[in-house]
Amino acid sequence: MMVFDLRCQHDHVFEAWFASGDAFAAQQAAGLVCCPLCDSSAITKAVMAPAVAAKSNSSSDRQRKSELARLAALQAEVESRCDYVGPAFATEARARHAAKVPADQPPPRGIVGETSIGEAMALIDDGIPIAPLPFRSRRTANA
Numbered sequence: 001m002m003v004f005d006l007r008c009q010h011d012h013v014f015e016a017w018f019a020s021g022d023a024f025a026a027q028q029a030a031g032l033v034c035c036p037l038c039d040s041s042a043i044t045k046a047v048m049a050p051a052v053a054a055k056s057n058s059s060s061d062r063q064r065k066s067e068l069a070r071l072a073a074l075q076a077e078v079e080s081r082c083d084y085v086g087p088a089f090a091t092e093a094r095a096r097h098a099a100k101v102p103a104d105q106p107p108p109r110g111i112v113g114e115t116s117i118g119e120a121m122a123l124i125d126d127g128i129p130i131a132p133l134p135f136r137s138r139r140t141a142n143a
């Protein structure tokens with residue numbers, strides 16, 4: 001959609017939306033474009049405004065912000081529930097998976113860390129439940 005600033009023969013300036021510049025030209029030639037103030041169909045283009053989709057832009061901004069907020073909440077939850085093990089992730093994951101937790105003990109905390117794609121695939125192949133996180137940990141191994 002394009003928005004045009006239009007001007008009638010009586011100098012009334014108004015805005016109208018058209019599918020394209022050609023659509024405007026066709027409707028103008030057919031006398032279908034009328035001034036909303038005086039109904040004149042002697043219309044010319046005033047200054048053309050750029051086609052801006054302000055509404056959809058701001059709604060996608062809002063959507064992006066809410067996605068980021070969800071992501072931040074997820075990150076906070078992961079960081080509060082899991083221990084950061086840094087690059088030792090694969091080794092730690094295997095050790096914890098192999099460890100037997102006594103029935104009267106609470107389940108161990110989860111871990112977050114870094115690993116390579118190859119190591120991640122090997123963990124999955126070995127039946128160790130891991131999942132990629134859609135963010136980098138804010139912590140470091142020293143924290």
Ligand SMILES: [Zn+2]
Pocket residue numbers: 008009010011012035036037038039040
């Ligand atoms: Zn007019």
